[in-house]
Amino acid sequence: MSYDHRRTRRLFTGLVAGLGIAASALADEPLKTCFLYSNPIGESGWTYQHELARKELVAAVGNKITTKFVENIAEGPDAERVIRNFVQEGCKVIFTPSFGFMEPTVKVARQAPNVIFLNGSGYKTASNLGVYNARYYEGRYLEGVLAGAMSKKGVVGYVGAFPIPEVLQGLNAFAQGMRSVNPNAQIKLIWVNAWYDPGKERDAASTLMKLGVDVMAYATSGVSIVTTAEEKGVYTLGYYSDVSKFGPKTNLTSIMHTWGPYYVKVIEDVLAGRWKSGNVVGGLREGMIRMAPLNAAVPADVRERFVRAERDLIEGKLHPFAGPVIDQDGKERVPAGKVLSVEELNSMNYLVQGIDGTVPKK
């Protein structure tokens, strides 16, 4: 495609798109798409998955866009400055995938109506600010199924980071999945109060193993948990990324955050002038999360059970929080025959039966 031809096409889409995003489409250069990361990219984890998705995006629509990213920016006031810099240097679509970037994104979005903002895991929207998130808990339910089936003792460990909704939903869905296989299984829970402290995570993992767990899951960065467990032959269920390279023998599967297809869709919508703000939530069905290939250690019958549950979740026949959902104190949170509403899900602040631990309280 010749340069001029491309330019004409863009001019055309720009006119169709209307004033809001005309500026981006009218520009001579390709659509500048910028990413703000809160952590170093590394080799696995939340940020790493967003970076993979950025690369996927480039591979898919590379000639129509340019991308850039800035990593390791503290959540809070510094983020606002970097986002503003993005706007100043001509970024037309800005992804800020972190809850801690929500308020700064909201502030800058207010002042830059011609730029499109997408904040990952936040909840505040505006006409030029969309939020996106995934139903991670669907994957957690599947991990729970594996944990219930693979734990010989019926004692499963879970390392928590902070009790934010994503973590609590995941933990509870995990318990629901686990108890669907083994109704007597118990989760031992430790909060380490850190997303990223390999030393502490390792201590928590060793403690859980010494307390007799034979399967472990986590909501922290997790790599040191997987390596520690591999050393002791304890199964792990990964999160964020496929972490099988850290635990080739014991990592049963991982929930992978796969933002690529969504990013491609957003950019295609923007380019075509049909992007609309909103709150996008995807799960297994939409491919926003995927399960990493099962470890060879998973026997055929468990594999089958896992695949069936996965299919049911995708087809909507199974909901991780289908009633009855009973909390730790025996209170019925969701009656039989109903499923948890989105509001109830978002304000989840309790632990379900089968979890031996507490949510840090007031």
Added chain:
Amino acid sequence: MENHLITSIISATIICGTPLIIVAIGTLVAEKSGVLNLGAEGMMSVGAVAAFAVAFSGGSPLLAVLAGMAAGCAMSLLFGFLTLTMLANQVASGLALAIFGVGLSAFIGKPFESAPIGIVPPIPIPVLADIPVIGPALFNHQSLVYFSWLLVGAVIWFLYRSRWGLVLRAVGESPSAAHSVGYKVIALRYAAVAFGGAMAGVGGAFMSVYYTPLWAEGMVAGRGWIALALVVFATWRPLRVVLGAYLFGGVMISQLFVQGSGLKLDVPAQFLSALPYAATIIVLVVISRNANTIRLNSPVSLGQPFRADS
């Protein structure tokens, strides 16, 4: 079950305390010579990343530890040059070293961020490891854990039994007196500072190659500072450093066990996490109350620059 738990808690406590012991003992020797180096956190970080880089490129754990040692040592010599040769303020230089080291480690550690390396297996000591309860708790550890014990023994012998240890302490007590009887105060202090840096590097290597094992920015997570606190906590006595480190590790590990056992403590997790820090302050107060304990043990010239040839 009960025995098994006791074994586990002791074993985990020892592992948790090991980097603290190694770093604190190194710092103690430096401080005994009269030099206060607050840069442990920075030296540990650089040691951790250097060791990890070697392990990641296929070097043996021993080689990795040596690399960490060399890196920590190099950092401490930078500090030594500033404070001993250029007579700069020790507190400020140490803080600069801490900030610089943490930044530098993040900078050079970029390519190794959460890359995988192999586990260093524990070495059970024959016979001793078979003693019930105590055996597996004490005698089935990675080599650096045993090294930390040997280190403590060696430093005790050196400080209190050897001639050079006596000289080192004399330098810390009264550098001008030591100088007047012909000892090279500055050279000795350089040696002590370098030893402190080397041990901080080993402590860092333990974190990145033996303990987690991985490199991640900020993974030392304040352990260097805690090691510094331990030295004062221990009133500059090596055995008390061990006691303090295990006490600290014990509090840290027990709170995890309390959580993991599902005991319904109505205490926020942050309070439990804060316990070791609060405990350090309390012990500091208790030992400092009695002027004599501090005065008898702390090196008199600690933190003061010394100029020879007067």
Added chain:
Amino acid sequence: MLLKLEARPEASQRMRYLSPLIAVALTLAGSLVLFALLGKSPIEGFKVFFIHPIRDLYSISELLLKATPLMLIAVGLAVGYRANVWNIGAEGQYILGAIFATGVALFFQGVSSIWVLPAMLVAGVLGGVVWAAIPALLRTRFRANEILVTLMLVYIAQLTASWLVHGPWKNPDGFNFPATYMFDDSALLPVLIEGTRLNLAFLIALTALGAGYVFLQRSFYGYQMQVAGQAEAAARYAGYSAKRTIWIGLLAGGAMAGTAGMSEVAGPMGQLTESISMNYGFAAIIVAFVGRLNPVGILFSSILMAMLYLGGEQAQQYMNLPSSISKVFQGMLLFFLLAADLFIGYRLRLGSNPFFGKATWKTT
């Protein structure tokens, strides 16, 4: 080596002021070398680090915004450091200031009164003072080393903030995320220049620098602090109270750090979250030293330090360098300064002259 050190007959006033400039120049040179070693253009690096942050009014406002907490904390620390009171836990006092100020803001949620902000300021100061009073009390009553106590209190402060935003102060409409409400407008510091984030806190910081100048350079107490720092025996002989020196030194640091904490939550943050801890308390230590423990110097060094922060961000954004390069430069700056300070008391001589044969390492 032919160069020898020789004590000056008296400390060089010229060097005292020249040394920070030498340190800055050396850091600059060092940074250019580092850029070259990393395969980046040193000129580009220089531009990104030192020109970008002052290229327009908005950039300058951001620079001053970043410098504000550093200024505040450093001037407070300088009071203590002059008297050899080593408060290295300003970070904790800063967090407590933020916590106390947030408490007031949340208490007056929905009340729009011009008194909310002053109350928050008082609370912020109080928070820092309370946190600094602990090491002061423990030092004066029990001789507990303030370096360690202030440091341990940083961790406790961070965990306290974490507990508050996860627990009692969590925004009930915030989907369980660990953050307080966004403050009402009446609890936010007014912005000085429309369209920027530079707020009243900058003026408060300038006032603090002025007050610090009067206290340190012109007041009798300030003089006492200095004597206590330089010659403990002389201070004792003159009957200056060592305890009072410790109290003033620590509380001044706490009050200023608390103010900085307040200005952060009531300024660019607009709420309390766990990311309140930005390590300003530690960076301010470098600022205080590079500024010669002198308020005028601190004004410049805090801006320089802010420049290194913003430069690091920009280096990442435009040159694809890791942002940790900021810390490397910050460390370098202090190293060079401390080394250059040697020449306040000493000078270099060519050692080849037999008359100056051996180095003379004497105090002045």
